């Protein structure tokens with residue numbers, strides 16, 4: 001069995017150099033929150049399986065080839081013969097502000113179903129199951145896949161991690177709340193941006209009291225350039241963000257999760273987990289692309305080098 005299992009949609013990612021309406025050149029890669037996390041973990045030496053559905057097209061082949069090249073296990077993935085691989089387009093507008101456009105409705109990725117989730121557990125339960133709030137927003141099939149995976153992971157003794165990852169374009173806070181809150185009794189670790197907490201916690205209620213009361217064991221709250229905090233019922237630790245030149249903030253959250261889960265798998269304590277998470281998050285913002293700049297295990301210490309260092 002693998003260290004980490006995750007499931008979701010991965011898309012072909014086009015990255016423009018400037019405003020799309022001006023045309024010009026685009027670079028092509030892949031993106032998708034869960035795939036980003038899987039790549040981040042594989043770079044750090046953990047075994048990671050990503051499960052999703054791709055189109056029977058060249059962009060689907062790009063998704064699978066890229067994940068394979070990064071050492072991610074795609075053996076439980078399936079190909080949808082009649083739906084295209086989804087697209088995401090990144091359009092840098094000003095400074096570090098990027099506009100993201102999706103072409104994913106009716107995509108192959110949204111054909112994910114409980115069948116893939118069941119196949120994903122072949123070989124035994126993983127140590128960690130990572131799911132995000134994006135997948136259940138993609139449709140009934142993807143929701144069934146997530147529900148099934150969470151139940152099966154729980155039954156197999158895996159640690160279940162939920163990154164709220166609220167996408168207002170896909171569903172409302174109310175719908176996300178109605179879908180994600182029932183999962184909480186099976187979730188061990190919740191990761192959320194501060195502004196996403198209303199998805200899981202009623203206005204006016206204390207987030208930590210609510211989440212621990214629902215059975216969650218660990219809560220990690222991200223605050224972008226202001227860092228993050230990790231909480232268990234009897235311990236809170238805070239870490240500032242690491243100072244790096246900001247090149248492209250997209251993907252920071254996924255990189256952060258990869259670092260956090262890596263620390264968890266390595267048996268690090270709460271501070272150690274959060275330290276690794278802010279480190280991998282910083283790597284993501286300091287490089288172009290969602291996952292391209294993520295560190296290998298040997299590179300984790302690079303941010304401690306003095307500015308201007310050349311690696312020879």
Ligand code: ATP
Pocket residue numbers: 193222223224225226227228240241242243244246249250251252253254256277278279281282285
């Ligand atoms: P995204 O949706 O863009 O992937 P997010 O909103 O899920 O990101 P953030 O809170 O923006 O997640 O970032 C996650 C973590 O990455 C932060 O807690 C921080 O450790 C790191 N990070 C984010 N922005 C910066 C920054 N400007 N400089 C250094 N580290 C950063």
